[in-house]
Amino acid sequence: MAEDVTPAQFPIPQDEDDHSRRDVIMIAAGGFAAVGFGLGLWPLLDQMNPDQSALSFATTEVDLSHLEVGQAITVMWRGKPIFIRHRTEKEIEEGKAVPLDDLIDPIARNANLPEGAPATDANRAGKDREAWLVMIGICTHLGCIPKGQSPGDYKGNYGGWFCPCHGSQYDTAGRVRHGPAPQNMYIPPYAFLSDTKVKIG
């Protein structure tokens, strides 16, 4: 061999009949390395998911005894605002009067009902308790909290809620009536434990 060979030209073993065996070893080693890399990466990514202490905040109980007709409160569940409104007769009637065809989103978005249930007022309000509306108070556009909980708030043209960020409007059943929000505000899983107590989550 010439004295001036550069290392890059140093012959790499090239036994032709050995190639398939070499390939098996290379692919097996590479495969193991890839699996190992993936296993190592998984904890580094999964650690960002909600941890055990976050999951333990899964339910909230709310006392409604002080909530008069026409009033609303906001409570926290999993770090999200939950709107609870004790609706007036007028608000209920307005909610019932809307034909489904007028809605931007005709689906109830109620976690307590089968998926795809129509967005009638009855499907949005509490079961057998149509005066109560319990929903996640987050605009389905980009996550702001709509105005309309306090008596002095602007409630939009439909008497429900108005989102200050991009102008979405919701009616008295929390259904979107004016964009850009694409969906009705979501109803969380909840149940009335008594006439004055509701458990969310």
Added chain:
Amino acid sequence: MAHPSSYEPTTGFEKWLDARLPVVRVMSDQFITFPTPRNLNYWWTFGGILVFMLISQIATGIVLAMHYIPAADRAFDSVEHIMRDVNWGWLLRYTHAVGASMFFLAAYIHTFRGLYYGSYKAPREILWILGVLILLLMIATAFMGYSLVWGQMSFWAVTVITNLFSSLDLVIPGLGTQLVQWIWGGFSVGGPTLTRLYSLHYLFPFIIAGVVVLHIWALHIPGNNNPTGIDVKSARETLPFHPYYTMKDGFALVLFAILFALFVFYAPNMLGHPDNYIPANPLQTPQHIVPEWYFLPFYAILRAIPNKLFGVAGLIGAIVVLFFVPWLDTSRVRSTRYRPIYKWFFWAFV
């Protein structure tokens, strides 16, 4: 750098990129075709292992920082929160804590390899000095990381190590006290101390990574030393780095990773001290206070010298002397293989 480039861009994009930012050429020349002595033994695989350990420590550290709270009254609880609540938190923390030990194990082997085979001698003095600098930065980083747990051992380690500076009072009265209060941000170790330790613990690994780049650069100018300590004479005595040394380093890394995993999964607390599971108490020093195993030699120096100032000087001198080793050793023979007397002293020293 030290050898002629043999990279030939083939595709149009590679040619276009090579004329603008020859990053592929540098990688190819330095990590694929790089001429490496054919006779390197397994003691030479620890450089690659150390790169792996640095990446592992930075990856787990960044993730732990997402859950850790650097406040005196919450730090310990947030560590327990990582252990109990965070998904895989126990694995990430044990990997980081045991990882520090494994990092030092590999670094010490790497250092003694350099001492044994004379890798610090000309023309590799800068390479060696950068290595000692990395070791110094590692010691600082490991100490600061250990303090973040804010258990009893953490707290009193911070107290003792920061008080090393108070020995300067014996040189200029008041100077040491002033300096220590500046480090503490108060009149004792407390919340302000913890937050600055946390900030610097996050910074230092990236400085280490930068010095590692310089260390590899300085290595690739003269090229690797080898077990005989005799310079490579011709290209016939070398092999391209890939696939020969990527495979050898890779195999050694797998063996090292198995040892690492045994500790993480079967004895994660063996290398630590149980007292660090007691929250920091500024009113009581633990009865049996010792540092982690990788600092025991330095601790022994402090205990052995019955004088505050000289003890601290001895501790610092033990590391600083390494910087001067290339000039302290005047022998013209590099490898200890051919220095029988030095060989006895070397093993006696280890």
